[in-house]
Amino acid sequence: MLLPKHLQYCFAFCSIFGQNYRFDKDDLVRMWISVGFIQQPHDQEWTMEDIGGRNFDDLVKKSFFDKFEDGRYYKMHDLIHELAQSVSVDECLRVDDDTKLPSIIPKTLRHLFVKTTNPDIIKKIGQFKYLHSMFLIYKASNQDLCNALIEKFKASRSLRLLYIHASANLEIILEQIGNLIHLRYLMIDGYNLTMMPRSLSNLYHLQYLIYDGTWEGDYFLPSEINNLSNLRYVELPGNCISSIRGIGKLKSLQELNMFDLRDVSGYRIGELENMNELCKLGINCLDNIKDVEEACIAKLCAKRRLTELTLCWSNTDSRDIDLDETVLDNLQPPKCLRNFCIRNYMGARSAIWMKDVNPIFNLEKIKLTVCLECETLPPFGQLPFLKYLKLYDMPKVKWLESKFNGNDKYRAFPLLEVLRIKKLEALEDWFEAGAAAEDGCLFPCLIELVLRNCPKLKECPYLPSKLKSLRIEFMEWKTLNFCSDSNPIPLESLAISDSPNITCLPLADEIARLAALRSLTITKCPNLISLGEVETTNNFHLMLSNLSISDPSVLLMEPLRSIASFKNLRIEENDELVSFPNEAEQWFLKVRSSLYRLEFRRLKFLQSLPSSLESLSSLRKLYINDVPMLRALPNLPPSLKRLIIIGDCHPELEERYREDGGSDRHKIAHIPSIHINP
Numbered sequence: 001m002l003l004p005k006h007l008q009y010c011f012a013f014c015s016i017f018g019q020n021y022r023f024d025k026d027d028l029v030r031m032w033i034s035v036g037f038i039q040q041p042h043d044q045e046w047t048m049e050d051i052g053g054r055n056f057d058d059l060v061k062k063s064f065f066d067k068f069e070d071g072r073y074y075k076m077h078d079l080i081h082e083l084a085q086s087v088s089v090d091e092c093l094r095v096d097d098d099t100k101l102p103s104i105i106p107k108t109l110r111h112l113f114v115k116t117t118n119p120d121i122i123k124k125i126g127q128f129k130y131l132h133s134m135f136l137i138y139k140a141s142n143q144d145l146c147n148a149l150i151e152k153f154k155a156s157r158s159l160r161l162l163y164i165h166a167s168a169n170l171e172i173i174l175e176q177i178g179n180l181i182h183l184r185y186l187m188i189d190g191y192n193l194t195m196m197p198r199s200l201s202n203l204y205h206l207q208y209l210i211y212d213g214t215w216e217g218d219y220f221l222p223s224e225i226n227n228l229s230n231l232r233y234v235e236l237p238g239n240c241i242s243s244i245r246g247i248g249k250l251k252s253l254q255e256l257n258m259f260d261l262r263d264v265s266g267y268r269i270g271e272l273e274n275m276n277e278l279c280k281l282g283i284n285c286l287d288n289i290k291d292v293e294e295a296c297i298a299k300l301c302a303k304r305r306l307t308e309l310t311l312c313w314s315n316t317d318s319r320d321i322d323l324d325e326t327v328l329d330n331l332q333p334p335k336c337l338r339n340f341c342i343r344n345y346m347g348a349r350s351a352i353w354m355k356d357v358n359p360i361f362n363l364e365k366i367k368l369t370v371c372l373e374c375e376t377l378p379p380f381g382q383l384p385f386l387k388y389l390k391l392y393d394m395p396k397v398k399w400l401e402s403k404f405n406g407n408d409k410y411r412a413f414p415l416l417e418v419l420r421i422k423k424l425e426a427l428e429d430w431f432e433a434g435a436a437a438e439d440g441c442l443f444p445c446l447i448e449l450v451l452r453n454c455p456k457l458k459e460c461p462y463l464p465s466k467l468k469s470l471r472i473e474f475m476e477w478k479t480l481n482f483c484s485d486s487n488p489i490p491l492e493s494l495a496i497s498d499s500p501n502i503t504c505l506p507l508a509d510e511i512a513r514l515a516a517l518r519s520l521t522i523t524k525c526p527n528l529i530s531l532g533e534v535e536t537t538n539n540f541h542l543m544l545s546n547l548s549i550s551d552p553s554v555l556l557m558e559p560l561r562s563i564a565s566f567k568n569l570r571i572e573e574n575d576e577l578v579s580f581p582n583e584a585e586q587w588f589l590k591v592r593s594s595l596y597r598l599e600f601r602r603l604k605f606l607q608s609l610p611s612s613l614e615s616l617s618s619l620r621k622l623y624i625n626d627v628p629m630l631r632a633l634p635n636l637p638p639s640l641k642r643l644i645i646i647g648d649c650h651p652e653l654e655e656r657y658r659e660d661g662g663s664d665r666h667k668i669a670h671i672p673s674i675h676i677n678p
Contacts, residue, residue: 001521003062003268004340005223006037006038006055006369007055007058007059007112007565008087009032009037009628010032010037010052010055010056010085010235011059011064011087012084012087012088012091012092013031013032013035013037013083013088013092013111014076014081015081015085015087015088015092015094016088016092016093016094016111016112016113017085017094017105017113017135018115018133019078020075020078021075021076021083022068022073022074022075022243022526023065023073023075023076024073025053025056025071026049026053026340026393027462028056029049029052029055029056029205029668030049030185030208030233031133031161031185032052032055033048033049033184033207033208034133034160034161034184034185034207034208035054035110035111035132035184035185036160037052037131038051038052038055038495039051039099039621043600047254047277047305049232049254050154053481055623056304057618058064059555060074063080064076064080066234070666076669077333078342079106079345080589082176082326087443088111088259088441090106090109090196091106091108091109091110091111091112092109092110092112092113092523093111094112094113094115095107095112095113095114095116095121096115096116096347097113097115097116097117097118097261097398097425097631099604100263101121101124101368104130105127106363107130108130109128109130109131109133109299110130110131110132110133111122111133112125112131112133112134112135112341112580113133113134113135113139113313114130114135114136114384115137115138115372116137116138118372119137121140121228122148123147125148125150125152126148126152126154127157127676129156130156130158131158131159132158132159132160132161133159133161133185134152134156134159134161134162134163135162136162136163136164136165136166137165137166138165138166139165140491141278144321147176148162148172149174149176150174150176150644151484153174153176153177153179153180153544153617154176154179156180157179157180157181157182158182158522159180159182159184159495160183160184161183161184161185162177162180162183162185162186162187163185163187163189164187164188165189166190166203172193172194172197173188173193173194173197174197174629175197175199175242175359176199176606177197177200177203178197178199178200178202178203178659179201180203181202181205182205182236183203183205183206183208183425184205184206184207185207185208186200186203186206186208186210186608187208187210187211187212188210188211188212188213188273188504189212189556191322192213192214193211193213193214193215193220193559194216194219194220194565195219195220195221195438196211196221196222196225197222198222199221199222200221200225201222201224201225201227201228202215202633203228204227204228204229204230205230205449206228206230206231207232207233208231208232208233208234209228209231209233209234209235209236210233210234210235211235211237212235212237213237213497214237215228215236215238215240218243218245219242219553220240221236221240221243221244223245223668225244225248226244226245226247226248226249227249228250229249229250229251229252230252231250231252231253232253232254232256232337233253233254234250234253234255239258239284241257241258242255242258242259242260242267242284242661243596244558245267245472246266246271247266247271247275248270248271248272248274248275250275251274251275251276252277252278253275253277253278254277254278254279254305255278255279255281255425256278256280256281256282257273257280257281257282258282258283258284258310258312259271259281259283259284260284260285260290261271261274261283261284261285261286261289262285262288262474262583263288263290263316267296267596268288268294269283269289269297269298270294270297270298270538271285272297272300272355273297273299274323275303276302276303276304276305277305277306278303278305278306279305279306279308280307280308280309281300281306281308281309281310282307282309282310282311282312282341282601283298283310283312284312284314285312286311286312286313286331286475286647287313287314287315287319287329288312289323289327291323292326292327292329292330295331296330296554297328298331298611300331300333300334300457301332301333301334302334303333303334304336305332305336305442306333306337307336307338307339308337308338308339308340309337309339309341310341310342310343311328311331311341311342311345312341312342312344313343313344313345313346314406315344315631316444318342318668319346319613321346321347321348321373322499323618324346324347325347325348325349325351328342328345328350328351329348329351329352329353331351332351332353332359335359335360335361335362336362337360337362337363338363338364338365339363339364339365339366340346340360340361340363340365340366340367340381341366341367341368341369341370341381342368342369343367343369343370344369344370344371345368345370345371345374345509346371346372346373346375346486347371347373348373348374348375348396349374349375349376350374350376350377350378351571354378355378357379357383360378360383361383361385362388363383363385363386364386364511365386365387365388365389365390366380366386366388366390367390367392368388368390368391368394369391369392369393370392370393370394371393371394372393372394372395372396373396374394374397374399375396375397375398376398376399377391377397377399377400378508379401380401380413380466381399381400381401381412381413383413383573384414384415384651385414385415385417385658386413386666387415387416387418388417388418389413389416389417389419389420389537390418390421391418391420391422391424392420392421392422392423393401393422393423393425394423394424395424395426396426397424397426397427397435398426398427398428398431398432399428399431400430400431401426401430401431401432406660411444412430412431412442412443413442413443413444413445414444415445415448416443416445416447417446417447417448418446418448418576419443419446419448419449419450419456420448420450420451420452421447421451421452422450422452423451423452423453423454423467424453424457425453425454425455425456426456427454427455427456427457428456428457428458429458430442433537442464443464443467444464444465444466445464445466446464446466446467446568447466447467447468447469448467448468448469448470448546449464449470449471450471450473451471451472451473451475452471452472452473452474452475453473453474455474455475455476456476459477459478459479460480462481462483462484463481463482463483463484463489463491464484465484465490466483466487466490466493467490467491468490468491468493469491469492469493469494470491470494470495470621471494471495471497471521472495472496472497472499472500473495473497473498473499474497474498474605475499475501475502476499476501476505477499478501478502478503479502479503479505479506480496480502480505481505481601482506482509482510482513482514484513487513487600488512488513488514488515488516489513489514489516490516491514491516491517492516492517492518492519493517493518493519493520494517494519494520494521494524495519495520495521495548496520496522496525497519497523497524497525498523498524498525498526499524500524500525500526500527501527501530501578502525502531502629503526503527503530503624504528504529505522505525505526505528505531506530506532507520507528507531507532507542507559507560508531508558508559509532509533509655510532511532511540511541511542512540514542516538516541517542517543517544518544518545518546519545519546519547520541520542520544520546520547521547521548521549521552521643522524522549522554523548523549523572523573524547524550524552524573525550526551526553526595528536528554530557530605531554531557531559531560532558532559533558537579540663541559541563541564542559542560542563543565543566544563545561545566545567545568546566546567546568547560547566547568547569548569548570548571549569549570549571549572550571550572550573550576551573551574551577552571552577552580552581552584553584555582555587556583556584556587561587563590563591564566564590564591564594565591565594565596566591566594566595567594567597567598567645568596568597568598568599569591569595569597569598570599570601571599571600571601572600572601572602572603573601573602574600574602574603575605576579576606577603577605577606578605578606578607579606579608579652580605580608580609580610584610585610585611585612586612588610588612588613588615588616589615592615592617592618592642593617593618595618595619596619596620596621596624596637597619597620597621597622597623598613598616598621598622599622599623599624599625600623600624600625600627601623601624601625601626601627602625602626602627603626603627604629605626605627605629606627606629607629607630607631608629608630608632608634609630609633609634611632611634613634613635613637614634614635614636614637615637616637617637617639618639618640619636619646620641620642621635621640621641621642621644622636622640622642622644623644623646624644624645624646624649625644625645625646625647626646626648627647627648627649628648628649628650628668630649630653631649631650631652631656632648632652632656633651633653633664633668634666634673635669636667636668636669640670640671641671641672641673642671642672642673643671643672643673643674643675643676644675644676645657645670645675645676645677646675646676646677647677648671649676649677653676654676654677656677657674659674659676
């Protein structure tokens with residue numbers, strides 16, 4: 001397959017990384033830009049990152065990259081990697097411990113990757129004089145590395161990309177780095193630096209600065225780093241970026257994850273006024289804004305690339321509620337915003353611009369957390385693209401949606417896939433009294449629902465038709481309604497915990513429609529007495545893979561009593577269980593040929609494990625965590641491959657099974673992997 005020229009360069013460059021390397025799309029695009037493979041487009045609607053992302057996607061479509069974990073990372077097939085090496089042999093060189101340096105270094109060599117512990121190789125990197133990129137991974141002598149870097153910084157002014165990974169105790173980067181006047185990309189990985197070199201401020205062409213390590217104090221970065229006006233992306237630990245005084249001079253910056261406002265010149269919200277390339281922005285300590293005029297200076301609405309915005313107040317202490325409200329009114333983002341988060345807002349109402357759907361029309365993800373005085377929500381149910389909604393600690397909100405002008409066929413939350421509601425103590429219903437959506441029109445696309453600590457919320461009238469995951473915690477419900485328009489019900493994961501009022505969970509009644517259910521959690525529901533009634537003619541069984549319970553008596557309720565096969569069982573969070581009743585011991589025998597992993601966690605008074613464990617012929621992993629009264633183990637099956645005992649455990653248990661001379665160590669000697677405290 002013949003690639004166009006612009007893709008050939010991008011593809012060949014990837015040969016410098018080893019086989020099976022995990023490529024991060026965004027970082028690879030930054031590297032392509034820094035070495036000059038991608039130029040600034042004439043169309044101002046596109047950025048270089050946009051062009052690079054499109055190039056990467058083209059290579060994926062042509063199968064030069066394989067996608068893993070839904071795009072979290074990518075890999076090259078070994079044959080594709082070999083092809084990349086063959087077409088880049090004159091420009092790219094990778095050197096490992098078992099690689100000999102070429103006796104003649106071609107003048108066409110532009111990209112070098114060195115991964116070694118051999119000081120002789122490190123000492124020779126100064127010979128590569130025409131490099132555009134260098135990746136250096138060295139974990140031996142820091143002095144050898146420093147000497148080599150001094151020579152390299154003197155000899156290689158053409159370097160555009162530098163990646164350094166060295167031992168953790170290297171505390172400085174040499175000031176000579178300031179000689180690399182054409183450097184565009186600098187990544188320092190695995191350091192405990194005390195400070196960045198002051199000469200960093202001289203690298204005026206620097207576009208990408210990435211440091212993965214620790215930092216302390218406002219003096220970690222050079223004071224004049226705000227002179228680097230070409231910086232497009234900065235990744236620093238913690239909130240180090242907030243230490244930059246006069247950050248507003250970095251007008252090319254695209255991401256500012258969290259900017260802590262201070263009532264000090266150089267750290268006020270006015271710094272954001274001309275940072276119009278921002279795509280991602282977080283603003284913290286908004287309580288340091290003194291008046292409405294100061295809030296207006298940020299001009300968020302003028303930032304036409306902004307797609308992600310987080311607005312935070314530093315705490316929920318007593319504040320001027322009116323000022324909070326007017327500040328938020330004047331921080332209106334552009335209509336292109338996709339992700340929006342508010343934390344610690346103390347206003348009683350939402351912003352004026354949030355009451356109309358049009359300004360927030362394109363939102364896909366919303367998080368509102370710790371908004372203690374807020375009484376009503378904006379019309380989120382009308383947002384046509386909203387996929388994710390999280391509401392946390394908003395104790396005065398009564399409804400998700402208010403009344404809608406008699407529109408009987410209103411489809412609420414038409415594309416919402418994930419809904420997480422926690423600590424809405426006043427929430428009574430989805431809609432204000434008198435308003436409702438048609439059956440099947442509420443959450444028509446919802447896949448995941450989490451409800452926690454909403455004591456006034458009425459029981460679910462029915463399950464959304466596409467729901468796959470349901471978690472209920474700290475609720476006052478007495479039962480759970482499995483009414484659904486779907487047959488079968490697509491639910492794959494169900495978790496009920498910390499719900500003392502629940503007495504019945506009608507799994508057995510709906511077992512024929514719950515064919516997709518694979519994960520079930522029932523913990524800390526002390527009054528549960530039934531999982532429904534099984535008809536005598538019913539030949540259906542639950543097909544679980546994972547089960548978590550607190551009370552072993554749940555295992556004796558149908559349909560769990562009749563279950564014959566599943567892989568993982570966890571018994572946890574029970575302060576009353578002392579031993580397993582005989583019927584529960586017998587129940588373990590039913591799953592002996594399928595149970596793969598067994599866990600006992602946080603069982604305060606449990607003194608003995610089931611003796612039937614010895615018969616579990618498929619058991620491979622046994623975990624015991626925080627079981628302080630357990631003094632001895634039963635005989636364990638020959639199939640067991642891993643035993644882990646951690647947390648609070650009885651001293652006698654540790655003594656019996658310790659590696660160096662425990663009296664019962666021989667009873668577990670057949671297990672290949674054993675870990676016992678500490």
